[in-house]
Amino acid sequence: MHPGMGTLRLRDDQPLGLGLTLSCGQAFRWDHQGGWWEGVVGGDLWRLRQDGDRLHYDGPTAGTLRRYLALDEDLPAILSTVDRDPVIHHALGACRGLRILRQDPWEILVSFICATNTNIPRIRKMIASLAQNFGGEVPGTDGPRYRFPSPEDLAHGVDLLGTCRLGYRERSVAEAAARVAGDPGLPARISGLPFEEARDTLLSFHGIGQKAADCILLFGYHRPEAFPVDVWVRRIMYAHYLAPLAGSKVPSEKEDRRIREFGRDYFGAYAGYAQEYLFCAREMIGRGRVP
DNA sequence: AGCCAGGTCTGCG
DNA sequence: CGCAGACATGGC
Numbered sequence: 001m002h003p004g005m006g007t008l009r010l011r012d013d014q015p016l017g018l019g020l021t022l023s024c025g026q027a028f029r030w031d032h033q034g035g036w037w038e039g040v041v042g043g044d045l046w047r048l049r050q051d052g053d054r055l056h057y058d059g060p061t062a063g064t065l066r067r068y069l070a071l072d073e074d075l076p077a078i079l080s081t082v083d084r085d086p087v088i089h090h091a092l093g094a095c096r097g098l099r100i101l102r103q104d105p106w107e108i109l110v111s112f113i114c115a116t117n118t119n120i121p122r123i124r125k126m127i128a129s130l131a132q133n134f135g136g137e138v139p140g141t142d143g144p145r146y147r148f149p150s151p152e153d154l155a156h157g158v159d160l161l162g163t164c165r166l167g168y169r170e171r172s173v174a175e176a177a178a179r180v181a182g183d184p185g186l187p188a189r190i191s192g193l194p195f196e197e198a199r200d201t202l203l204s205f206h207g208i209g210q211k212a213a214d215c216i217l218l219f220g221y222h223r224p225e226a227f228p229v230d231v232w233v234r235r236i237m238y239a240h241y242l243a244p245l246a247g248s249k250v251p252s253e254k255e256d257r258r259i260r261e262f263g264r265d266y267f268g269a270y271a272g273y274a275q276e277y278l279f280c281a282r283e284m285i286g287r288g289r290v291p
Numbered sequence: 292a293g294c295c296a297g298g299t300c301t302g303c304g
Numbered sequence: 305c306g307c308a309g310a311c312a313t314g315g316c
Contacts, residue, residue: 025297116298119315123297126313167312172299209299230297249307253299279297 003044004061010053014075017097018050021069024280026219027101028111028124029131033142040131041068042104043147045138070099070222078224082267082274087240091274091281098280100218100273105187106180107148108220109202112212113172129164130154130173151180172207179205191221198223210256218272227263227271229256232282237263240285 010016022030022037030039037048046059057065066072075097083089114126127148134149134157154161154177161170180186190198198221202213214228229237234251237259244250245258267274278285 112297115296117296117311118298118313119296121316122314165313167314168299168310169312207299211298215297228297231295232297251298252307254306256298282297 003059003064005058006056006062008055008057008062008065008071010055010071012053014071015097016050016055016069016071016099017095018048018055018069020095020097020280021099021101022048024095024098024276025120026276027103028120028127029148036141038141038145040138040140040145040147043136043138045140045145047141068102070102073099075099078270078273079277081270082277084267087236087285088267088274088278091277091285094281094284095277098277100222100224100276102222103219104148105191105216105220106151109176109180109187109205109208109216110148110154110173112215112219113176113205113207114166114169115215116169116207116209116212126164126166126169130166133157133160133163151177151184155181169207172205175206195223195225199226210253210260214260214272218276224270224272225264227260227267227275229259229263230279232279233263233275234259236278236282236285241266 018037019032022039023032027039030037035049039046041060044059046057049056060068079092083092110130111123111127115123131146131148134153135146138145138147154173158174158177161174164170166173190201193201195217199213199217202208202216203210208216211228211230214226217223217226218228231251234256238244238250242259242262244255248255263275264271
């Protein structure tokens with residue numbers, strides 16, 4: 001039942017901010033209760049608690065946990081490549097230990113279809129509802145939890161999808177489930193594609209546009225060059241990095257593409273990390289409030 | 292009450 | 305192409 005339970009000693013040159021990492025908007029199914037973070041990963045219940053340089057875990061094996069949390073990556077080395085100015089520098093300091101998780105591509109694909117034009121609390125509710133209605137039950141500390149439904153789980157019960165209150169995202173989720181259920185190798189195949197081809201494949205899904213595709217690449221496929229431009233990042237970039245082209249309407253897909261290309265060029269191969277730190281520090285650095 | 296939300300699609304010029 | 309408007313729903 002529980003593959004592993006134990007304590008991982010974190011290296012002091014490889015920081016981890018567990019709570020920040022699990023709650024910053026890249027994952028939607030972690031809950032904080034009784035001092036532990038609890039979630040379902042790969043069908044198993046995981047419980048995690050950080051105490052300084054000690055990471056207590058119940059559920060995963062040490063190796064699986066390290067991989068999920070990307071503790072195998074040299075975070076300071078990565079961040080040093082994007083630490084180019086006072087704004088990003090401030091965000092890096094404010095979100096110390098934030099890591100980009102290695103999550104399941106299918107779960108992230110559906111999650112970011114649901115994440116369009118709504119807020120994070122409701123995204124969490126929509127995904128919780130999908131899991132509760134379509135995923136299998138997993139006993140948790142404080143009542144039952146649910147694994148994330150497979151494409152087949154969703155495709156076989158589309159008639160119940162309405163109970164999840166996805167709004168106009170329902171059609172996109174149903175089509176994605178049908179497509180992947182009929183081509184189960186697709187998510188894995190995408191991971192083997194060059195970046196732009198992977199992105200184009202994601203864009204061929206109904207309900208996945210530029211922003212969602214970049215989130216799926218960054219959070220589901222761990223492609224750190226992806227630079228998702230949402231309403232917050234757009235604000236931050238316009239406040240601190242570049243002005244809209246004269247005469248351009250903002251927001252527009254064209255302007256967002258310009259921001260994405262700027263971000264990719266300016267921050268480099270790990271632009272996605274810069275994006276995520278800016279997003280997580282959005283309350284502090286948005287709307288022209290310079291640190 | 293009304294604006295906004297980790298946008299995207301469609302139908303027009 | 306590139307630009308409006310529509311779109312379901314609910315958080316704050």
